[in-house]
Amino acid sequence: MRCRALKTMSLIAAAAVVLTACSPGDPGDAAKTLKVAYQKTDSFTAVDTMLQAAKQEFEAANQGVSVELQPIQANDDDYGTKLALALRSPSTAPDVFYEDTFKVRSDVDAGYLLKLDSHLEGWEDWDKFDDGAKAAGRADDGGTYAVPLGTDTRAIWYNKKVFTNAGISVPWEPRSWQDILDTARKIKANDPGVVPFNMYAGKGTGEGTVMQGFYELLYGTGSELYDEEAGKWVVGSAGFTDSLAFLKTLYDEQLAVSPAEALDANIWKKVFGEWFPNAKLGATVEGSYAPSFWQEGGSYEWPGYEQDMGVAPFPTRDGQDPGAVSMSGGWTLAVGAGTKDPDLAFNFLTTALNEKNSLAFTVESSQIAVRQDVAADPGYLDGNPFVKEVSELVSVTRYRPATSDYPRISAAVQEATEAVITGSRSPEEAAADYDVAVTEIVGSDKTVRK
């Protein structure tokens, strides 16, 4: 009995040894596999759809090459972290990946991205990309490291039902911050059960707080976050304090949600899924991609959204030029610096971003087109009724200062907004705390008082 058990065990052990010896596979095979990493969530599948299509097309055109799609299930923040961790080691680094525009510069610094200039020269479609969008993939050395998928803008989305109920005529065109407050107070007076005008704040909503909220305020005061020319971060600006004061007014007068709700990371799901469709929210600042949630196949399908919703540019503080403010982000595809076969990887990238796939992606995720042929396509223009209005905001839009310090600075801004809406600090105190935090992060030689 015992002897038999021993024999079995040694057989298993031997098998294990043989199997481990085999598993790395032969290198010839590995070179023909392209690993593609991207983000996929329950409510965001547009990239997945696009890459699935590209995989089929590419495998059919390149016999013997297999494309291994590696969707990462995570929110934007965690996706960035997981991707960076994968990129750190050659054995896990993907060949092609989905990359946030504001991470491009720091990831180039880290040596994760392959310079694409020589490849782009031979790609005729490259001329069809907007110059502004091309800049999103450019690093400090002037080289291009990523190809944009699409961009977005931010605007005020408002529920026309709520507005007309409160006796406000639509289309609504606020000219100043005061207009926003006046309208919000009117809605509140008419129906206290409705949240009149919400703006994200606090650390719970992360980048949403600054991209769809604080920066629209800050850049509308004439102040800046970062002085691009001097390469310095702005501290002590009156615009910063004013923007915090505006948030304070919104939250103190209960024109926005309660601070506790604002700090919940999932609040945006309620905005799109519950409050707007049920006419419980008057207006909020959100991205041009908002319709992607409501259109057919979106995560919160809402058949009547085209009639019920309206969009308006976010005004500057007193209506001063240029009259409106918007923020842009967007995502790109990039090739890993360590890829074994750069040509093959780049070819896959061009397949994924050809006119057909770009168009399908742009429409499904309600992005703003970056290819001129897509922008002119009737399928794009008819994608949703708001395409024209949100695309026009490209003329006033701003980008985040995407340096490697940016994530920390952004967190400091979020902290300032959180302190103000919860009432733990006054706008002046929170702004002073922010100045101290920024100076600690980048050093006083990299800050400028304005």
Add this chain to the structure above:
Amino acid sequence: MPVPAAARQLIRYLPVLPAVLLLLVFLAGPVFWAFNASFTNAGLTGRSARDPSWVGLDNYQRLLADPVFPLSLLLTVVFVAGSAVVGQNLLGLVLALLMRRARPVVSSVVGTTVVAAWVLPEIVAAFAAYAYFSRDGTLNQLLGVLGLGGQDWLYAFPMVAIMLANVWRGTAFSMLVYRAALHDVPAEVTEAAQMDGAHGWQRLAFITLPMIRGSITTNLMLVTLQTLAVFTLVWVMTAGGPANASTTLPVLAYLEAFKFGDIGYGTAVASVLILIGAAFGLVYVRLLKDARP
């Protein structure tokens, strides 16, 4: 042929070799790596990701100047003392004592209920606790039925919420340890004390507790170290918020290393955590030695 004594000595250690190797690779390796990284400016991205440079004690100096660090340290102490040393440990002991006297049915029902929370994977337990304490959660619905106003527990009392959640999840372990320990207390000793006229609490304080001293120390050590390392529960329930009000050291280390991409600084926080854990471990091991006759 007899094997020489020296060789026999070596052969004796052969069976533990795999375990030692595994510990070295998977435990000592990462600890060493973390210590090493905490003296560099290693980053997740940016220039310092490519070639991190040695910065000496910079990260630790920064840590001392960081206003969040003392807060985080305090929260960690409160969390460990409240939910592990007092909460889990004491509740586990009380449960074990009561279960000895309870009817078998009651005892097994209580036992199963308590252990149920413990067998849940941490992430599931964390979501359950979140669903219980969140704004539209079970607790507020129950309070609503009773006609009491709801509170936003995770926002207003984040530390209380995560401590209760940790007690709920971890008490089973202490209870099981104490049940086993109490089982080993000889009935004669207790009876003898009873004959001498010792009351219930006197028997507990002078007979039972001293006799299970070793188990108490072991249990304290294990729950302290387990609770020091709790991350998932806090992360899922509050993510350290609001405004750092529940940022314990593991959460702080994660935020710094992965959210802000500052691996050097994050590992410095983690190293401090390791040192605190090691200090506790040493104290308990010391106590454990004394506890043995």
